[in-house]
Amino acid sequence: MSKVGEQLRLAREEQKLSVxxxxxxxxxxxxxxxxxxxxxxDSFAAPIYVRGFVRAYADALKLPxxxxxxxxxxxxxxxxxxxxxxxxxxPNRGVLDAVMLQLxxxxxxxxxxxxxxxxxxxxxxxxxxxxxxxxxxDPLSELGSGLRQAAPxxxxxxxxxxxTNALRKR
Numbered sequence: 001m002s003k004v005g006e007q008l009r010l011a012r013e014e015q016k017l018s019v020x021x022x023x024x025x026x027x028x029x030x031x032x033x034x035x036x037x038x039x040x041x042d043s044f045a046a047p048i049y050v051r052g053f054v055r056a057y058a059d060a061l062k063l064p065x066x067x068x069x070x071x072x073x074x075x076x077x078x079x080x081x082x083x084x085x086x087x088x089x090x091p092n093r094g095v096l097d098a099v100m101l102q103l104x105x106x107x108x109x110x111x112x113x114x115x116x117x118x119x120x121x122x123x124x125x126x127x128x129x130x131x132x133x134x135x136x137x138d139p140l141s142e143l144g145s146g147l148r149q150a151a152p153x154x155x156x157x158x159x160x161x162x163x164t165n166a167l168r169k170r
Contacts, residue, residue, distance in 0.1 A: 008037055008054070011063055022060060039075070042080075042081045047076050051069070051072065
């Protein structure tokens with residue numbers, strides 16, 4: 001029997017909870033609860049499932065997770081199936097991995113509307129500033145200074161003195 005499984009079983013029995021009750025609370029199957037308690041960790045497909053189930057189990061019993069996690073890593077390191085993937089001595093990840101991990105934890109139902117609202121506010125501010133600059137600009141400022149001067153007086157046309165002669169010429 002594993003140390004972690006025994007701790008979980010003893011805590012469950014102290015709280016007078018049955019295996020089906022823990023299965024209901026953690027959304028695990030009963031055989032998975034028993035496999036964790038009995039230390040049959042090789043029955044799981046990957047160590048990530050083991051960690052997830054043990055953490056859900058510990059949370060349901062209100063047990064502190066860090067000490068259980070350390071003990072679980074030791075047990076996974078002893079398992080032939082999970083020796084390489086136990087997470088003990090795993091290489092450090094880069095900045096991109098850390099950023100992606102934090103993004104995966106984010107609640108997109110809250111963050112996405114906030115980003116959209118912020119984008120609309122910033123876009124509205126710059127649109128207002130552009131409109132304000134356009135409405136106060138002098139429309140004739142792009143014209144040269146010579147075009148603003150008064151035009152020379154128009155040339156006068158000869159006015160016929162004898163209107164009858166002008167009609168006859170036609």
